Amino acid sequence: MAAQTRSLLNKYNLRPKKRFGQNFLVDERIIQGILAAARLSPEDTVVEIGPGLGGLTVQLVQRAGRVLAVEVDGALIPPLKEQLASYPGFRLLQQDILKLDLDGAVAEAFGPITQPYKVVANLPYYITTPILMRLLEEKYQINIMLLMMQKEVGERIKAAPGTKDYGALSVAVQYYTVPELVLRVPPSSFKPAPEVESVVMRLTKREVPAVVTKDEKLFFQVVRASFGQRRKTLANGLASFFTSLPKDQIICLLEKINIDPGIRGEQLGLADFAGIADALYELLNAEGLRESR
Numbered sequence: 001m002a003a004q005t006r007s008l009l010n011k012y013n014l015r016p017k018k019r020f021g022q023n024f025l026v027d028e029r030i031i032q033g034i035l036a037a038a039r040l041s042p043e044d045t046v047v048e049i050g051p052g053l054g055g056l057t058v059q060l061v062q063r064a065g066r067v068l069a070v071e072v073d074g075a076l077i078p079p080l081k082e083q084l085a086s087y088p089g090f091r092l093l094q095q096d097i098l099k100l101d102l103d104g105a106v107a108e109a110f111g112p113i114t115q116p117y118k119v120v121a122n123l124p125y126y127i128t129t130p131i132l133m134r135l136l137e138e139k140y141q142i143n144i145m146l147l148m149m150q151k152e153v154g155e156r157i158k159a160a161p162g163t164k165d166y167g168a169l170s171v172a173v174q175y176y177t178v179p180e181l182v183l184r185v186p187p188s189s190f191k192p193a194p195e196v197e198s199v200v201m202r203l204t205k206r207e208v209p210a211v212v213t214k215d216e217k218l219f220f221q222v223v224r225a226s227f228g229q230r231r232k233t234l235a236n237g238l239a240s241f242f243t244s245l246p247k248d249q250i251i252c253l254l255e256k257i258n259i260d261p262g263i264r265g266e267q268l269g270l271a272d273f274a275g276i277a278d279a280l281y282e283l284l285n286a287e288g289l290r291e292s293r
């Protein structure tokens with residue numbers, strides 16, 4: 001694999017670009033691990049983000065019926081076409097994944113979406129979190145994501161309340177998906193080797209979010225406010241975000257739902273955030289303040 005990567009780089013006179021987070025996967029064992037965890041079948045539609053030189057892509061098209069690859073770097077299009085053009089189920093889009101309507105792109109490539117698709121990616125690490133948030137928040141018709149990312153981000157995604165890695169990213173990912181660690185990946189599995197350890201995570205989309213709230217936007221505002229300033233108490237964090245409410249009213253609200261206003265936001269689980277959001281929803285409605293948020 002490493003030899004093939006080298007020969008493609010030479011043939012097309014390319015150098016891995018740091019600014020696009022290009023660390024090509026050259027470890028066949030890891031590729032097989034990703035494919036196994038994706039449980040692919042010919043009925044599957046897969047979106048690959050950042051196909052790079054196509055090491056993973058070739059194996060994806062051999063297992064899934066349809067693969068749409070989205071690559072931002074125009075210089076990689078010729079080597080990708082050379083290796084993949086002969087597969088009838090393969091489509092290639094030169095685009096920034098952060099600017100793309102993914103459901104729209106899948107529908108344009110393969111026709112109306114009749115069943116959820118999978119996302120597989122060795123992510124460019126400089127934009128892991130924005131890509132992840134976009135894949136979740138846009139509510140695309142995805143059911144499973146197999147994502148290679150920096151180990152630390154994987155740890156944050158899976159973190160439990162009260163631990164040092166727990167934060168707004170943990171809440172968002174756990175709200176929409178069930179995250180699992182699939183593989184640990186050393187720097188030597190890539191060319192060039194990154195400076196960090198990596199992991200492959202499988203995120204299985206939940207049919208319904210982990211907690212039900214009256215107003216999802218308000219739920220995420222509560223999460224952001226609670227983690228906003230880590231050293232602040234929960235009551236202070238909420239008060240500095242929801243400025244239309246006096247702090248004593250916020251304290252009273254928290255006490256009513258049995259949450260200590262003096263704790264830190266990072267102690268709270270998803271159900272606690274949902275409880276606060278729903279209580280706030282009632283209060284803001286009662287005060288006629290919800291529109292002014």
Ligand code: SAM
Nearest residue numbers: 020023024025050051052072073096097122124
């Ligand atoms: N999949 C290949 C592999 O495993 O060898 C390459 C993975 S490399 C870590 C990340 C890939 O994402 C690169 O091909 C890079 O050009 C591409 N990329 C970077 N930013 C992107 C963006 N905004 N949209 C789409 N692709 C992007």
